[in-house]
Amino acid sequence: MNSTVTGAVATYLAQIRAELNDLPPGELEDVLDDVSGHLTEVAAEFDGEPTAAALQERLGTPREYADELRSAAGYPPRTHSMDHASAQASAGQALRWGVIAGTVGPFFLVVGIFSWSRDASAFFGLIGLAVLFGAAYLGVRALRGNDPRTVLDTPRGVAAANSIRELIQQLPPHLRQELVAIGQPVWWVARGVVGGGGFFALFGAGAVTVVGALAGAAVSIWIGRRTQQDRRWLWYLVPLNVVAAVAVPAGLAASFILGSNGPFLFSNGDDSRGRSSGYNYQNGLTLDGEQITNIYPFDEQGRQVKVLLYTQSGAALRLDLQDCATLYPGTESHSGVSNFFPLPEVQHDPNGTTDAENCKDSTKAPFTPRLAPTTTPTPTPSTPSPKPSSGVTLTVSPTR
């Protein structure tokens, strides 16, 4: 009920809450439930949302309202005891830890998610998780069993709550309600799917990712409902939401750009684990951005030769075949890739009538190399080798 009041009404309600915050938490919530209903009805008497001044005109100041309520209800007079002061102090502490959990933790986690290597991902991810849960735990402990809303009674809490309220007031009222009614469940599912799915996508298999995404959505909904009942969960949930607020759009954008490669940031092949550079990621061999489809080795005398190519780690440097056997798959088994260069390529019939019967392969280079003058390259130690700024980049998917 409290969540539905907005604007000046919400501020008025918060001020009454602050006036009554010495009441036992259960009674406080019950009476504020009534008051919030009252304020809603009173607000409905106005055309549009009432201003703070109009509310005071109608109901008196929040303090007068609270005092009248207090005396009619027979509550004890307001106590500004040490208890209250220490409650304020602990609320301030809880707020501080909450801010740390909500900013520093997510910062490291996001750095981890978008890190350049797996090691860096793990390192920053662990730091982020440790800060997030550590600070959140300390925040909840700082509450010392007090109602989490006491945080809103501290000067900083009031300022923060007011600025957030003003932000929310910028939205048109019907959009506000729809955001809560429709946006909230959609958000719960989205953050669960991306969180759970993204986590399991780190370990490869697509089926696990789907199960992880479904489980993540279920857990996320459960946590969402749980938090509505016990607001102390906010200390954990708000920081995680910050992480999800960054990861969800990034995950959706990545899956949109990668298209059929998979719905998640990290699921487009083993080599891309823990990397965010999935946007311009391509399988195969490229030279200065151009896809290499074949390699024609020549010896020093300019004669074409046939070679088997391997990488520095001994892995066969295979490229996709574009030969007749690939084009017209017959009975013979065919892997579709080879490291025996030059690769045979379909020789296109000038009439354009190539089919399975008359298809011919060729390994002849479609050019003659301009051989450099036969100076034997004697490497001089003093001159630096050519800058490796441009060169071959290789990304091979070994499963293909």
Add this chain to the structure above:
Amino acid sequence: MDPSQLLKGVLDLAVLAVLRDADGYGYDVLRRLRAAGLEDVADASVYGTLRRLFAGGALTSYVQPSEEGPHRKYYGLNQTGLDLLAESTKTWNHFSDTMSGLLRKEAA
């Protein structure tokens, strides 16, 4: 004489009386009091009175969803409330008669 001062002493009775016929939520009780002629009743004092009567065990409370918006907390009389209403009515009638008699005598 300030009617709001008089009202303070009998607000319990007034609230119990408007709840006798039908259960009501806070704003509803407020409206019924006003409609009955108690225009000076302060909003917050009615809500406070409801809480006190509820805490004293005279009222039951339950939540009902409303078509217009948020749920509403209804209050209704239980047996304790009915007993309290009967007793308070007796006290009030006795007091009222006494006062009226006194004022008549003074006027005569």
